[in-house]
Amino acid sequence: MDMLYFASDYMEGAHPSILQKLQEQNFCHFPGYGTDPVTQSAASRIRNACHCPEAEIHFLEGGTQTNAVVIRALLRPYQGVLAAETGHVSTHEAGAIEFGGHKVLPLPQSQGKINASDLEAFMDAFHADDNHDHMVMPGMVYLSQPTEYGTLYSLPELSAIRRVCDRNRLFLYIDGARLAYALSSPQNDVTLPDLARLCDVFYIGGTKCGALLGEAVVVPKAGTIPHFFTIIKQMGALCAKGFVIAAQFDALFSNDLYLHIGDSAVRLAGRIQTGLSDLGIRLLFPTPTNQVFACLPDSLTARLREHCVLAFMEKADDTHTVMRFCTSWATEEAEVDRLLSMLEALLRDERLRAH
Numbered sequence: 001m002d003m004l005y006f007a008s009d010y011m012e013g014a015h016p017s018i019l020q021k022l023q024e025q026n027f028c029h030f031p032g033y034g035t036d037p038v039t040q041s042a043a044s045r046i047r048n049a050c051h052c053p054e055a056e057i058h059f060l061e062g063g064t065q066t067n068a069v070v071i072r073a074l075l076r077p078y079q080g081v082l083a084a085e086t087g088h089v090s091t092h093e094a095g096a097i098e099f100g101g102h103k104v105l106p107l108p109q110s111q112g113k114i115n116a117s118d119l120e121a122f123m124d125a126f127h128a129d130d131n132h133d134h135m136v137m138p139g140m141v142y143l144s145q146p147t148e149y150g151t152l153y154s155l156p157e158l159s160a161i162r163r164v165c166d167r168n169r170l171f172l173y174i175d176g177a178r179l180a181y182a183l184s185s186p187q188n189d190v191t192l193p194d195l196a197r198l199c200d201v202f203y204i205g206g207t208k209c210g211a212l213l214g215e216a217v218v219v220p221k222a223g224t225i226p227h228f229f230t231i232i233k234q235m236g237a238l239c240a241k242g243f244v245i246a247a248q249f250d251a252l253f254s255n256d257l258y259l260h261i262g263d264s265a266v267r268l269a270g271r272i273q274t275g276l277s278d279l280g281i282r283l284l285f286p287t288p289t290n291q292v293f294a295c296l297p298d299s300l301t302a303r304l305r306e307h308c309v310l311a312f313m314e315k316a317d318d319t320h321t322v323m324r325f326c327t328s329w330a331t332e333e334a335e336v337d338r339l340l341s342m343l344e345a346l347l348r349d350e351r352l353r354a355h
Helices: 016-025 037-050 063-074 116-128 155-168 179-183 192-198 228-234 242-252 263-278 298-304 333-354
Strands: 056-060 079-084 104-107 137-144 171-175 201-205 215-219 291-297 311-315 320-326
Touching (some): 037 056, 037 192, 037 215, 037 242, 056 228, 056 242, 063 137, 063 201, 063 215, 063 228, 104 116, 116 137, 116 155, 137 155, 155 171, 179 201, 192 201, 263 291, 263 320
Parallel strands (some): 079 104, 079 137, 137 171, 171 201
Antiparallel strands (some): 056 215
């Protein structure tokens, strides 16, 4: 039996529309470093989608690279970045931010999200400390939409965090590695224009959202990062064939593809959640996007992994592990059917063995 793949949303190549776009341009000749008409077209489409005609758009290759470049460019050398203790920059980037000279300052989280009151309390405590000049100064807030747990910030939540940032002169930066799945969620109330209005910088994920690779950095207010192009180059993140990344976003932002490319992934993740619950498997908590977190008995996990590639999240207790099932734009209905049938058969066998 063929393996099933639910470990992540970047396990396939690219959406056919992107491949078609790349094929059409394959023998064209373009200047490098984003000075080409393809990059200009993609940037224009993104500005239009964000209702932000003055925004700077920059195309980088990957998420960790993008986070490292943006954070280093925004912060002064003595500043750090506030992030949820479960945030990607806190846990899964091999210390890339600290390697760049900026401490990650962890905040408490609930289901992957920080809240404005905890952020305010942290800043109040920092300023009240007579020794704060000896400490790492918070310079920005890092969020993910959706979060590492597949949850979503609501518009009121983001607006409240923005107000705290304004009061404390903090930049607000949002990692949108899986942004397409947030935009496709029926529970989402945050649009691209909202992000452009609330954020100092955010990025639109491509790698996990149907592109071969690439992320689009949006700086809504031009000049927020002086000489950003040069900083990107200095950090080795400027792609000579910038048109290759830009062409993918040109396709993603044609005919509203990006706004709907995650629709099936979110729907199928919902099917998985319902199916797991019907089988008596406990969810860590319900999620409204394309990531599902289930507390599986370790014995079941071991057997499931013989037929299905899925991701470890954390230990739930001595005998259970939280595993992640992640759908993508390319996940098929039949794959979800097979997964749920397989789990049902494995659970039935586990119960027979127990008796």
